[in-house]
Amino acid sequence: MKYYIISGEASGDLHGSNLMKALFENDTNAEIRFWGGDLMQEVGGTMAKHYRDLAFMGFAEVLMNIRTILKNISFCKKDILQFKPDVLILIDYPGFNMRIAEFAKKEGIKVHYYISPQIWAWKENRIKKIKRDVDEMYVILPFEKDFYESKHNFPVHFVGHPLLDSISNRKQVGLKVFRETHKLSDKPIIALLPGSRKQEIKKMLSVMLKMANKFHDYQFVIAGAPSQEYEFYQQFIAEDNVKFISNKTYDLLSVSNAAIVTSGTATLETALFKVPEIVCYKTSWISYQIGKRLINLEFISLVNLIMKKEVVKELIQNEFNEKNLESELHKILDESNRTRIFLDYFDLEKKLGGKGASKKTAALIIKNSETN
Template sequence: MKYYIIAGEASGDLHGSNLMKSIYKEDAQASIRFWGGDLMQKAGGTLVKHYRDLSFMGFAEVIMNLKTILGNIKICKKDILEFKPDVIIFIDYPGFNMRIAKWAKKRGIKTHFYISPQIWAWKENRISAIKRDFDELYIILPFEKDFYEKKHNFLVHFVGHPLIDAINNHEIQSDEIFRAENNLDKRPIIALLPGSRKQEITKMLSVMLSIVEDFAAYQFVIAGAPSQEFSFYKTFLNTENVHFISNKTYDLLSISHAALVTSGTATLETALFKVPEVVCYKGGWISYQIAKRVITLKYISLVNLIMDREVVKELIQDEFNTKNLKIELEKILDIQNRERIFKDYEALEANLGGEGASDKTAKLIVNAIK
């Protein structure tokens, strides 16, 4: 059968690649075209467009790049019509994917949404479009099931969180080999995860690096996003005691003592690796002013949202500054605080539904379109 998959971000590329592997196990004759990234390309199939050409951060940035976005939508529709898939699998990325789903549904193409948009955070009115335009919805956060089924009378499939599989299946380098290959000494490592888009990386790293000289007993390592070239990071590597690795975030987290993490999927990845973290976020002024008026959640990190309490500290917008970041990093380096964090992380993982999200989803999709 023929599968068309659309993922528009780094996290979608990761989950899309594992879903593709599971689809191939369920359907050995599967033919797959996709919008995604390097990981999906390694899994097989044909790449139509890379997500690095699709990512625009914030309200203002979307408006500035509207012509490009509309052009990509046109390209996508044309490619779908030529491929004639048995199903389109949308992975998060709602602004783009929901437009395509509305169009595809009218043409009788099966539409499946894997990793639903976070409409429980904002734009809850999108529920009517989701119920109208998607045949099946596969959710990965435990509280989403009640949101869709009890609040909005829309049956969904809770498949567990695919990050558990992604982490368990990743072959981790040993501490000794990783340090040797990346010229790291024996001091404890503080990982810096500044995001995947140029705009956010620039904003986040400038503050993250401002505290380095106050923690000489540690070494700081920037986790480079696979979507960005090394040349982009060069300007940030003038600070002493700062190292850089690219596309090895899991290996880095596996031996890190603490982490400073930009809000997003990486906050949950860091927690699953049992690394105490400070969650950071700073957006453009206009984008932030709009967002804080439409988003009513108590937290921005997945860790705190899933646990429904503050497990990790969040420094948002003006609170994300050198003084506060230094204070919060010192707190998570304290052994007593760390013991509490580790217990919370264990409870977090138990809430996520266990292993097998990709396999469960692939089986449901294949059976639905047979």
């Protein structure tokens, strides 16, 4: 079959690459064209556009780049018609993908959505469009199945969280080898994960780096996103106690004692590596003002949302400052607090539904595409 896959950010590139591997394994005649990143490119298929050209964060930022976004949507529609896929697979990225779902449905193309838009957080009225435009939905968070089926009478497939596979399948690296490879000191490591988009990195990293001259007994390491060059990060690095490592986030987390993480998928990844963390988020003033009026959630991190309680501290907008960050970092380096966090992390992993999400999803996509 012919598959057209759209992923618009780094996390989608990761999950898309694993899904593509499973599709190729299950369908020897698979032809895949995709929007994604380097990880998906490594698997095979043909890239239509890289996600680095798509990612705009926040309401104000989207408005400023609306012309580029509309051009991308127009190109995508033409590209889909030219490729003539048997099935369109959308991975998260709802602002863009929901528009493409509507278009594809009208063109008679089967629409499968892997990793649901977070309509349980905001824009719940999108359920009407999902029911209208999406043929099959594959959800990865345990509470999403009940949300869709019990609250909205829309059947979905809970496939488990793909991060469990990504983490368990990785090639492990020892602490000694990691230190030698990246020329790190013998100090315990604190990982800094400022995000993958330039806009969020600019807002997050400068505050995160202020911790380096307050915790001299630790080595601070910035996890560089694969979509950004070192030169971009270099402008923020002034402390000798800071190192930069690009595109090795999992290796870094596997040897870290603590982490400061920008809200997003990375918060869950950090928890699955059993690393005590502080979750941070800051956007433009206008984006935050709009967002807090539209989003009705008690927490912003996936860790706390899944566990339905505060497992990790969240510092949002004005709370994300040097004083608060220093105080919270002291807390997660204290052994008594760490023990409590570790126990919650183990419970979190149990809730995520086990391994094999990509393989389950690929098998269901093929089965449902053949029978529908």
